[in-house]
Amino acid sequence: MRDTKAGLYRFVRRYVGDADETYDLVQEAYAAAWLAIRRYEPERSFEAWLRTIAINKCRDWSRRRNIRRLFMGSTDLHSAEALAVPDDEAGAEDQYDAAEQAQRLHAAIAALPPKLKEPLLLTAIEERSHAEAAEILGLSAKAVEMRLARARQKLALHLRPET
Missing domain, CATH: 1.10.10.10 (Winged helix-like DNA-binding domain superfamily/Winged helix DNA-binding domain)
Structure with a gap:
């Protein structure tokens, strides 16, 4: 954890844009990695394996957040936000760009x-x-x-x- 937590935190922080959520997701990623450690293949990079787990946790978080917003009435199924739910096939770079744009929009509205x-x-x-x-x-x-x-x-x- 000492070797990977700083890089993993930066990655997840860029993905979700919220420091509190980032801590929770990093913790979830490490817990999931611990539970799945028997499936880790030593010939594969540990950081890449851990990053994959973190990406999946971020995707789950994003889907849960968007679904919560839909059901809480803050948006509808045809809104830009609802249509921006990440596709499981979308690349990490696309997801990073979408998260960055959303963060810029939220910051601009807040300002x-x-x-x-x-x-x-x-x-x-x-x-x-x-x-x-x-x-x-x-x-x-x-x-x-x-x-x-x-x-x-x-x-x-x-x-x-x-x-």
């Missing part, structure tokens, strides 16, 4: 001022109408519409690929 973030979350994530969001926020529907436009502009600027 928005509350007056722009709140209408965006209510309409885009909770799928409320402009009128419902306006009622919740104590604004007019037109004000919600304007704030949404500004929030999307700020997100577009923040997420624009660097050239």
Whole structure:
């Protein structure tokens, strides 16, 4: 563990983007490796074997998280987030890219001022109408519409690929 934990932690952290979840997943990976140690083939790299276990734990975590979101009502089956559930056949690089993009999006949303973030979350994530969001926020529907436009502009600027 001393030899592999730093690299494994960095890998899992990049995959899930959350430090607390990373600790849990690394621990799960080591526990699973311990339980499966008899199946380890010494001619194979131990780090590669352990990384495979960690990738599977990350995929399981990602699927569970997306399913929880679907059932908790924060998204629907046709949303971009639901459609982004990793395919078991997808490569690690694709999954890393998707996780990195999601992390950038979450960070960009978190950085928005509350007056722009709140209408965006209510309409885009909770799928409320402009009128419902306006009622919740104590604004007019037109004000919600304007704030949404500004929030999307700020997100577009923040997420624009660097050239």
